[in-house]
Amino acid sequence: MQPPIHFYFDFLSPFGYFAARQIDDLARRHGRGCDWHAMLLGVSVLKVMGLKPLLDTPLKGDYLARDAARHARREGLALARPLHAPPGITLPAARAFPWLKRHHPDIYKPIARALLDAYWLERRDLDADFVAGTAGRFGVDAAACRAAIDGEGRELLRAAVDESLAKGVFGSPFILIDGEPFWGVETLGLAEDWLRTGGW
């Protein structure tokens, strides 16, 4: 069995959402598992790269909003969240994520997908109560999850973000295949070529 591929995403990135819907199938087609990692664009883009929020960047912001709408249409998704509106609450989901991954490795992805769907298709804020309640519907101890968001999850996320930056991850989605980086939902095809051919 070859090592898993690594998939990095931020809950508040529509492109990360589109990739999250496809990445496990893509990995499976090539006999790979897929290890998911929540990251924070606010740390990589704003603090480390020194850039503005992407959607607030002149010209690029308009393009990305249009591009996200185009992807959504292509995927048959009706996004409930206007892309140019201020982002909703997602940090509690990002903090719960590594805790769920550690303590509930068999169901962390379905829970993350449910949270992404709620955020993007139902325009729900991913506040701590909502995140814990969603995890509870999958059989997780909701009170423990709620507590982890301000405790262990917070520490795990901090470490995960540091590790992602050390690996050069700066966007959402970002995929690492045996160390080879692929940034952006547009590169899923290239990533698949890479898996198929073992490099070009």
Place this chain on the structure above:
Amino acid sequence: MQPPIHFYFDFLSPFGYFAARQIDDLARRHGRGCDWHAMLLGVSVLKVMGLKPLLDTPLKGDYLARDAARHARREGLALARPLHAPPGITLPAARAFPWLKRHHPDIYKPIARALLDAYWLERRDLDADFVAGTAGRFGVDAAACRAAIDGEGRELLRAAVDESLAKGVFGSPFILIDGEPFWGVETLGLAEDWLRTGGW
């Protein structure tokens, strides 16, 4: 005959170079012409968007250099210019470009391709003498071209850059198909889908 597609590039962008090698064939496969436009990333990225030069942006710079090398390998190109080195001289080529397009519309693209090859494959600086000499090899009056670089070409480029910004163009390559924008060499496949289907 449907209207041409519009292709925007900066001579100093490796991704623009990769796209320049493919874009006319892509357009032709769908019965379209292709109208080329030189633009300046230094104006759009630095001045209008307020960002740093891409290759100087932490994390992203390393990724883009690696991605460019990956594209070059895929295309079978041996780039002579290290991507992390300071860029060479390209502004005279950008100024000559709209002058050549206006006065020599039948050969402006072969001249641009020759300049791009010289810059990327032979690591030549595209200074005014080299640009005029290259145009001369295609039958253009080299002295007139040399003069235009500091005259009419400069004005035409300024107007072309303003127009590109008004159309929302901010990167290289950038393609407009009936007003629909495609940014980056990764989107050539999407652009081709768009041409094939007339939208999704």
